[in-house]
Amino acid sequence: MDTFDLHEWNKKRYLSRLNESIDFKVKGVDFTYTDYGSLYGIYLYDVPATANVAHKKKIWKDEAEEWMKTIGIDVEIPRSYDTSVLKDIVSKLEAKGLVADYNDAMDVS
DSSP states (O other): OOOHHHHHHHHHHHHHHHHOOSSSSSEEEEEEETTSSSEEEEEESSSSSSSSSOOOOOOOHHHHHHHHTTTTTOOOOOOOOOHHHHHHHHHHHHHHTOOOOOOOEOOOO
């Protein structure tokens, strides 16, 4: 008899919900940090652009990491603004044919 792995079952359930919530073809990704360097959110776009267009969905760090795994990118998004890590993530997304960008322009004051 096989053993039941509750963690794996919950992970599959979570990923199916995540995939259902992203019900469009992602063509652009923008990682936005505050002007103090804290992660503010990850914005997904249904057009191949990240500037001068409205985002389709905002997701959080954990959701973005899980979504990226579904397209073959296994990375950890930094909570603090780290351009070297973000450049690597952006290049991996661009290699998959997505437009990607990052910034620290969110003024939360």
